[in-house]
Amino acid sequence: MRDPRRLTSAPLACAAALLLPACVELPDKPLVEIEPLAGDAAVAFGFELDAAPRPPTAPPYTGPECETIHPMQPTPDEPILMDGSGQAAADAGSAPASEDGAAVAPTQAGDVIITELMPDPAALSDGMGEWIELHNPRGASLDLGGCQLIDGDQLRALPAGLVLQPDAHRVLARSDAPGLAPAALVAFTLNNGGDRVGLSCAGVEIDVVAYDGSFPFAAGVSLALSGDAYDAAANDDPAAWCRGQIAYADDLGSPGAPNPPCAADSDAGL
Numbered sequence: 001m002r003d004p005r006r007l008t009s010a011p012l013a014c015a016a017a018l019l020l021p022a023c024v025e026l027p028d029k030p031l032v033e034i035e036p037l038a039g040d041a042a043v044a045f046g047f048e049l050d051a052a053p054r055p056p057t058a059p060p061y062t063g064p065e066c067e068t069i070h071p072m073q074p075t076p077d078e079p080i081l082m083d084g085s086g087q088a089a090a091d092a093g094s095a096p097a098s099e100d101g102a103a104v105a106p107t108q109a110g111d112v113i114i115t116e117l118m119p120d121p122a123a124l125s126d127g128m129g130e131w132i133e134l135h136n137p138r139g140a141s142l143d144l145g146g147c148q149l150i151d152g153d154q155l156r157a158l159p160a161g162l163v164l165q166p167d168a169h170r171v172l173a174r175s176d177a178p179g180l181a182p183a184a185l186v187a188f189t190l191n192n193g194g195d196r197v198g199l200s201c202a203g204v205e206i207d208v209v210a211y212d213g214s215f216p217f218a219a220g221v222s223l224a225l226s227g228d229a230y231d232a233a234a235n236d237d238p239a240a241w242c243r244g245q246i247a248y249a250d251d252l253g254s255p256g257a258p259n260p261p262c263a264a265d266s267d268a269g270l
Contacts, residue, residue, distance in 0.1 A: 103141035122220025123250035150198035179249030222253030
């Protein structure tokens, strides 16, 4: 006759193996120490333990920790909304309310003005260092979600939740490079010899700047609209622009900040 106590450990081991998960999440709270079995309960399992609990000699094994799966990063062609400090925004939901109510979409020319461009950065490659500055001259917050960036003969969709507060300057950039605080990353290209850049909302061209060799800019220096010429018609004139005058990173320009007036003896219109 077989000893029934010898048949207990094998089934228990098999059952335990079948119940082990592939991985487990480690608990946030300390594990509760389990009192050892004693008396009749110990005999029922085929072994006896001392009644007094023993101090643990090592952390209890809880199984392999589950690997954290990170979401896929957006492709370069997808606009990425930023929080204005260079960090990806946690939530690109509805536009925040302005002082006069909810943010509204631009509807007419001049609601948003292009005030600065960096077509030819020197400190970084064009793909890393190009940017476009937008300014809101209105007294209400403007929601640019659903608008499109005019990039030559291409239209680049802007992300939902991109808001321009009153009198704000926000940057659209090709990367989150040092010295920039982009509101969104957009896959555009600014040609060094000249290009057509603008903003379109619901089929209306809100502002367009067509720059060429008559506009004053150089490698490592932005093309800045004079601070006293913030107007959608004035920025069509090369004489209203001058080279960026403020150092950022290793280039010159003022991305995300108001432009100083172009000096009378500056290179405006050259």
